[in-house]
Amino acid sequence: AASSSSTIAILIxxxxxxxxxxxxxxxxxxxxxxSVRDFLTREEDTIVFSLIERAKYPYNSPLYNPSSCLKVDxxxxxxxxxxxxxxxxxxxxxxxxxxxxxxxxxxxxPEDLTWPVVPPYNFSKVLYPAAASVNVSxxxxxxxxxxxxxxxxxxxxxxxxxxxxxxxxxxxQALSRRIHYGRFxxxxxxxxxxxxxxxxxxxxxxxxxxKLVTSESxxxxxxxxxxxxxxxxxxxxxxxxxxDTGDSNSSRAAYKVDPSVVYRxxxxxxxxxxxxxxxxxxxxxxx
Amino acid sequence: AASSSSTIAILIxxxxxxxxxxxxxxxxxxxxxxSVRDFLTREEDTIVFSLIERAKYPYNSPLYNPSSCLKVDxxxxxxxxxxxxxxxxxxxxxxxxxxxxxxxxxxxxPEDLTWPVVPPYNFSKVLYPAAASVNVSxxxxxxxxxxxxxxxxxxxxxxxxxxxxxxxxxxxQALSRRIHYGRFxxxxxxxxxxxxxxxxxxxxxxxxxxKLVTSESxxxxxxxxxxxxxxxxxxxxxxxxxxDTGDSNSSRAAYKVDPSVVYRxxxxxxxxxxxxxxxxxxxxxxx
Numbered sequence: 078a079a080s081s082s083s084t085i086a087i088l089i090x091x092x093x094x095x096x097x098x099x100x101x102x103x104x105x106x107x108x109x110x111x112s113v114r115d116f117l118t119r120e121e122d123t124i125v126f127s128l129i130e131r132a133k134y135p136y137n138s139p140l141y142n143p144s145s146c147l148k149v150d151x152x153x154x155x156x157x158x159x160x161x162x163x164x165x166x167x168x169x170x171x172x173x174x175x176x177x178x179x180x181x182x183x184x185x186x187p188e189d190l191t192w193p194v195v196p197p198y199n200f201s202k203v204l205y206p207a208a209a210s211v212n213v214s215x216x217x218x219x220x221x222x223x224x225x226x227x228x229x230x231x232x233x234x235x236x237x238x239x240x241x242x243x244x245x246x247x248x249x250q251a252l253s254r255r256i257h258y259g260r261f262x263x264x265x266x267x268x269x270x271x272x273x274x275x276x277x278x279x280x281x282x283x284x285x286x287x288k289l290v291t292s293e294s295x296x297x298x299x300x301x302x303x304x305x306x307x308x309x310x311x312x313x314x315x316x317x318x319x320x321d322t323g324d325s326n327s328s329r330a331a332y333k334v335d336p337s338v339v340y341r342x343x344x345x346x347x348x349x350x351x352x353x354x355x356x357x358x359x360x361x362x363x364x
Numbered sequence: 365a366a367s368s369s370s371t372i373a374i375l376i377x378x379x380x381x382x383x384x385x386x387x388x389x390x391x392x393x394x395x396x397x398x399s400v401r402d403f404l405t406r407e408e409d410t411i412v413f414s415l416i417e418r419a420k421y422p423y424n425s426p427l428y429n430p431s432s433c434l435k436v437d438x439x440x441x442x443x444x445x446x447x448x449x450x451x452x453x454x455x456x457x458x459x460x461x462x463x464x465x466x467x468x469x470x471x472x473x474p475e476d477l478t479w480p481v482v483p484p485y486n487f488s489k490v491l492y493p494a495a496a497s498v499n500v501s502x503x504x505x506x507x508x509x510x511x512x513x514x515x516x517x518x519x520x521x522x523x524x525x526x527x528x529x530x531x532x533x534x535x536x537q538a539l540s541r542r543i544h545y546g547r548f549x550x551x552x553x554x555x556x557x558x559x560x561x562x563x564x565x566x567x568x569x570x571x572x573x574x575k576l577v578t579s580e581s582x583x584x585x586x587x588x589x590x591x592x593x594x595x596x597x598x599x600x601x602x603x604x605x606x607x608d609t610g611d612s613n614s615s616r617a618a619y620k621v622d623p624s625v626v627y628r629x630x631x632x633x634x635x636x637x638x639x640x641x642x643x644x645x646x647x648x649x650x651x
Contacts, residue, residue, distance in 0.1 A: 119420065122601075122620075126413045133406065139483065140461075159461050159482060166457040174427075174450050176526030195446060196426065198523030236485030239463030247534075298603065306601045314409075314593045316585065333409075 108203045113265050116258060121299075124251045124347075125306045128229055129333045131244035135233030140242055141222060160222075163242040164249065165189050180204055183257045185214050185249065204260055208361035211260055213350055217253050220346055221245075228342075229334045255347060259354030266290065266355075267362055278363050283356055290355045300343045307336035395490045400552050403545060408586075411538045411634075412593045415516055416620045418531035422520030427529055428509060447509075450529040451536065452476050467491055470544045472501050472536065491547055495648035498547055500637055504540050507633055508532075515629075516621045542634060546641030553577065553642070554649055565650050570643055577642045587630045594623035 140160045157165075165186045168176070172190040176182050179200055184190060226245070266289075267274050277285035311333040427447045444452075452473045455463070459477035463469050466487055471477060513532075553576075554561050564572035598620040 118600075123417060123420070126417065126597075130410060130413065133410070162481070163457065163461050166460065167454070170450065170453040170457055171526040171530065173453065174446050174526045174529055175523075179524060179527075182526070194449070195525050198521075198525070200523055234485075236462075236487055237466060238482050238485070239458040239461045239469070240466075242461055243458065302601065302603055305603060309599070309601050310413075310597050312596075313405075314589065314596050316589055316592060 107201050108261060108265055110265050110269065113258070113262050116261075117255065120251065120255045120258070121303050121306055122310070124248070124255060125303060125310050125334070125339060127244065127247040127251045128307070128339065129311050131241070131248050132229050132334050134230070134237050134241040134244065135235050136227065136230045137234050137238060137241045139234065140238055140245075159238060160242050160245055163239075164246055167246055180209060181254060181258065181261075183212050183214060183253055185218055185253070204264055205362050207364035208358045209260065211354055211357040211361065212257060213354055214253060216350060217249065217256060220350075221249055221252065224346065225342060228338050252347065256350045256354055259351040260358045262351070263290065263355040263358040263362070267359060274359055275363065278359055281360060283360075286356045286359055287352065290352050296344075296348050299348065300340050303343050304336040304340040307334050307339040308332060311336070394488050395548060395552055397552050397556065400545070400549050403548075404542065407538065407542045407545070408590050408593055409597070411535070411542060412590060412597050412621070412626060414531065414534040414538045415594070415626065416598050418528070418535050419516050419621045421517070421524050421528040421531065422522050423514065423517045424521055424525060424528045426521060427525055427532075446525060447529050447532055450526075451533055454533055467496060468541060468545065468548075470499050470501060470540055472505055472540070491551055492649050494651035495645045496547065498641055498644040498648065499544060500641055501540060503637060504536065504543060508536055508539065511633065512629060515625050539634065543637045543641055546638040547645045549638070550577065550642035550645040550649070554646060561646055562650065565646055568647060570647075573643045573646055574639065577639050583631075583635050586635065587627050590630050591623040591627040594621050594626040595619060598623070
């Protein structure tokens with residue numbers, strides 16, 4: 078009886094693997110672990126640029142205070158901050174030219190979006206449909222405003238509300254694109270070795286999945302690299318001395334965003350949230 | 365008679381100087397040649413970042429073709445490209461939170477703007493009112509799309525129309541902010557030595573004004589510095605080698621935007637257009 082039940086278990090396991098392989102064939106094969114890594118590495122530059130650009134402006138608190146909004150907008154009464162108003166409006170404008178046709182882009186306010194006026198573009202279908210909708214936008218939104226923004230901006234109000242909000246939007250979208258790319262990361266990892274993931278997915282074992290998607294050495298490389306990028310991109314480039322590469326602490330004060338803040342941003346938020354997206358995606362990967 | 369006419373000329377000259385000084389007292393004194401230079405130097409970083417971010421995407425030609433727009437928008441019939449639609453919409457959204465209350469910001473489509481919902485911010489009044497409206501937005505628009513964009517993007521269509529258009533907007537606004545800052549540059553130069561400018565302004569002598577606002581050695585420093593910034597900010601930062609500072613030509617191919625393109629962008633367009641703004645501003649400085 079023991080032997081026949083283990084035979085059945087093996088058969089079920091094989092059936093799942095076969096099923097996974099079949100689905101894989103129906104999805105695009107244009108994604109590899111290398112292309113995923115390239116995307117994430119390039120996105121680091123975008124995130125660091127966006128933080129440096131946001132740090133041009135002081136905190137500009139009226140943007141984040143719901144009572145600053147003099148007019149009542151038709152959608153959300155008095156309860157909306159200026160920055161929320163701006164992001165909702167901007168996402169509508171971006172949706173109009175097809176932003177969210179690309180599965181890499183995840184809106185913060187999907188309920189507001191308008192129909193695109195652009196010709197449909199045939200994006201390759203990489204994500205498993207039942208898992209594609211995983212998102213942590215609400216968490217990114219609250220983490221950005223509550224935890225991150227006060228760490229890399231100085232206090233004060235300079236009146237550049239629109240430029241500041243546009244910089245916030247750039248930061249939010251870059252972070253969201255990176256974190257939600259966890260769906261693509263998970264898809265590639267799953268395809269590379271479905272046999273490793275299927276038992277944990279079937280058991281809904283989040284701890285086992287967390288272990289599978291974690292590589293501490295790789296994460297440390299990423300954190301060190303973004304710290305280095307903040308030092309290189311955030312320095313004052315002049316012609317009379319070689320560009321500082323971030324090795325010397327003496328000039329650290331001159332960086333537009335403290336590199337150690339970017340290191341912690343990745344370690345405390347970007348990487349953990351990406352892994353949550355990966356795990357939630359994997360949990361739906363066999364649905 | 366010769367002596368009395370030269371006395372009158374001197375008196376008129378002094379009157380103009382006095383008049384200029386009076387006006388100067390009514391305007392904000394919070395601007396100096398040093399603060400102007402700091403602004404322009406920081407804006408170089410923004411321009412280089414925006415070009416690098418635009419270069420992430422291929423040219424994406426459907427954005428620039430009026431016939432790509434499937435829907436007729438209420439403002440501009442069939443004749444509008446997707447990118448124009450996007451910029452018009454975006455400027456309206458930005459105006460709503462007060463973008464163009466700041467005299468540093470100049471819209472591309474001022475006729476479309478909505479009334480701001482933000483509390484008015486008391487920006488310091490630096491510009492001479494009769495000259496503040498000088499603008500070269502139409503030139504920046506056509507130069508950007510016709511001359512610049514094809515130089516730093518690769519051919520192709522990847523469907524990321526919204527991200528591409530948002531990057532175009534960031535480039536356009538950074539260039540516009542820099543070039544229209546020529547008004548502030550001219551104001552500071554005029555205040556520093558009105559006696560040098562008044563005769564040329566009264567004679568409407570553009571050549572003389574061009575000579576006054578030109579410093580070839582300073583311009584060469586700026587061009588070399590933006591080239592260096594393109595090399596530093598556009599490199600692939602890795603942990604296993606010191607960051608490349610742009611001195612070695614061997615790795616030039618790896619830059620996200622060719623530094624020599626940025627050098628020429630400044631030399632052929634940004635600096636000359638800024639000087640046109642300065643001259644047009646000065647010509648109205650005594651109105």
